[in-house]
Amino acid sequence: MIQHLPARRSRLLPACLLIGTLLGCSPKETEAPPANILWITLDTLRADHLGCYGYFRNTTPRIDAFAKESVLFEDCVVPMATTLPSHLSMLTSTWPIEHGVLANVTQGGKRFVRSTGLVSFAEVVSEAGYATAGFISAKPLQSWTGIDAGFQTYDGPEQKERIAQETVDKALAWLDQHQGQSSDQPFFLWVHLFDPHAPFQPPAEFKNAFQPQPELDTFLADRGIPDLVQGPNGLDVETRPSHDLYDAEILYTDSQVGRLFDRLDQGGLKEHTAVLLMSDHGEGLGQHGVARHGLIWNELVNSVFILRAPGLAPARFQAPVSSIDAFPTLLGLLDIPGARSFLAQSSGHDLFAPEFKERPQWSQSSARLISYGLPVLYSLRRGPWKFVWNTEESTGVLYNLTEDPFESTDVSEQNLLMKVELQAELLASKQIQEQRGQVFGSGGEDAMDPKTLQDLRDLGYTGND
Ligand SMILES: [Zn+2]
Structure with a gap:
């Protein structure tokens, strides 16, 4: 399998940092400030419904443009197609069995409990001096789950879920405030958007963005998707209208992600900010008779993973990877104190490391x-x-x-x-x-x-x- 490895950013480590103990010089005096990190997770976003992953519809113009400046991981697998366990696996770089949260609710819908051997990436960067903030859009990621560990600011909806615009408004307000008060302090900002999750009810101006077309028939036929599938409530769901509305939700979400990109472009933030855009799982939409998610078919566990970082050359990475590799890979690019303790607990790997080899995906x-x-x-x-x-x-x-x-x-x-x-x-x-x-x-x-x-x-x- 051909794989295009991106050029690694120079770590800019001064010689005195490498032999700092011997010479007694402080890394702080010479180290470049760490980059900001924007982590965007898009819930229930099936990788094969994005243009940059080969979809026939123009569902993601902003993300596609972003992908051209990034490393796009073509074959990313999540360890579980369920919101809370999937996000926890990313944030801790461990498998669900290791962090112990095996569902959103019931039969394993437990709290994430940090321990001396198991911390969240947010805790690592918080302790390293980052300002940390998480803005989430749905109940499965509420603070009672423990996933807010390490976030100095954590904001979620009072209701079951909230529309992307509300979450992005709050995230941008926080960013404006942070930049106004302490622009020298790096930030780790997590923005979670939930709109592609059922029910598919895009805002009015997006509702008719996509209509039935022959390419959709081919897409459905290739995947063996029938006209009707049983939904979670036992009622039949028509798969063609579901695809049209699901894609409209994605287009709306893409427009809101674009607002985050626009903000980075202002004031020079783009050059100093690593952006990690991921999805937590896909959606069945009738494939294999599954309307929603939670099982392990490829359309449910194949996910979006795109990384743009200062100095990182754009590329398409073809080898299979796991979403738990994301933060170890990011830590390989950025100089963040405390990274070693996180990497010690990690079951994921730095995908740009010279010793990278293709691994089985769980x-x-x-x-x-x-x-x-x-x-x-x-x-x-x-x-x-x-x-x-x-x-x-x-x-x-x-x-x-x-x-x-x-x-x-x-x-x-x-x-x-x-x-x-x-x-x-x-x-x-x-x-x-x-x-x-x-x-x-x-x-x-x-x-x-x-x-x-x-x-x-x-x-x-x-x-x-
Ligand atoms: Zn989810």
């Missing part, structure tokens, strides 16, 4: 599905192969993604040796994750109030999708 289904008698599924991707393990039945399924990118045919019988090999590798990986999770002491008790639980139910987080 995913698992949301533990809340246990509530509905469904087994937890685990998957391991290596090369062209994807192995899926069903814990309940102790059975496995094998796909060849090169020949069958949309996972339609189990080829276990023709490839028994590969199946056995991947099964052993998956179970060994799971055991290591469990041991590390015990060391971290992660996964605090569920402490959700009834109102929050009801709000999450209203968002569809008790369905079996």
